[in-house]
Amino acid sequence: MAATWFDLTGRVAVVTGGGRGLGRTFAAALAQAGADVVITSRTQSDLDTVAGELREHGREVLTVCSDVTDEGSIEAMVRQVIARFGQIDILVNNAGVEGTAAIVDMDVRKWDQVLSVNLRGPMLCCKHVGPHMIQRRQGKVINVSSALATVVARYMSAYAASKAALVQFTRTLALEWIRHNIQVNALCPGYFLTSLNEEFFASDTGRRLKERLPIGRLGEAHELEGAIVFLASAASSYVTGTTLYVDGGHSLA
Numbered sequence: 001m002a003a004t005w006f007d008l009t010g011r012v013a014v015v016t017g018g019g020r021g022l023g024r025t026f027a028a029a030l031a032q033a034g035a036d037v038v039i040t041s042r043t044q045s046d047l048d049t050v051a052g053e054l055r056e057h058g059r060e061v062l063t064v065c066s067d068v069t070d071e072g073s074i075e076a077m078v079r080q081v082i083a084r085f086g087q088i089d090i091l092v093n094n095a096g097v098e099g100t101a102a103i104v105d106m107d108v109r110k111w112d113q114v115l116s117v118n119l120r121g122p123m124l125c126c127k128h129v130g131p132h133m134i135q136r137r138q139g140k141v142i143n144v145s146s147a148l149a150t151v152v153a154r155y156m157s158a159y160a161a162s163k164a165a166l167v168q169f170t171r172t173l174a175l176e177w178i179r180h181n182i183q184v185n186a187l188c189p190g191y192f193l194t195s196l197n198e199e200f201f202a203s204d205t206g207r208r209l210k211e212r213l214p215i216g217r218l219g220e221a222h223e224l225e226g227a228i229v230f231l232a233s234a235a236s237s238y239v240t241g242t243t244l245y246v247d248g249g250h251s252l253a
Contacts, residue, residue: 087136149163167243
């Protein structure tokens with residue numbers, strides 16, 4: 001049994017925001033573990049690049065250009081996946097945006113955008129993927145939250161609020177779907193170096209932030225691969241409603 005705990009052969013995984021950043025890492029890890037992968041984002045060129053990389057692992061890959069804040073777009077995405085594969089076994093709600101501003105300077109439209117992408121998006125994906133998982137009485141949902149669901153950071157109110165709410169959404173949905181043999185968990189990464197933040201972490205402010213981390217360095221994307229496969233696999237069959245921090249001790253500080 002141990003040899004097959006992390007084997008995702010025959011599984012179909014949907015990764016939102018799969019065209020860049022950590023979503024790219026999650027999609028690759030799931031493909032390497034044997035899953036066929038659907039990656040979604042609003043930018044087709046990003047999806048095409050990642051799809052080429054994933055196919056090198058010998059897996060089937062479907063790209064779907066969609067907007068997680070638009071219910072019609074999510075409905076259409078799910079229909080396309082079911083038409084192609086006939087099932088969805090794993091849903092990784094990874095798509096997200098950041099927002100940095102003092103409350104007194106907050107643009108309400110920016111606040112709404114952050115909450116819409118980071119919280120409404122996972123809800124809509126769960127709403128429309130859920131019925132297929134419930135019908136088959138199996139499924140894994142992984143909501144990508146953040147260490148900032150717990151840690152306080154100045155000027156990050158919109159982002160932190162959305163990620164904290166996503167953790168509570170995860171716990172509530174886990175209880176709601178537990179009777180259907182669907183496990184719902186949250187993954188909370190800390191600071192990881194990506195192409196999106198490398199310029200910031202090369203700055204004086206970024207270097208000081210790194211120095212304050214208990215582990216003394218940023219995470220590397222590959223250090224998330226084991227966590228995502230664990231939460232997507234049979235190894236976590238008795239794990240639901242939990243929050244897994246992969247943050248180098250950031251949430252302890």
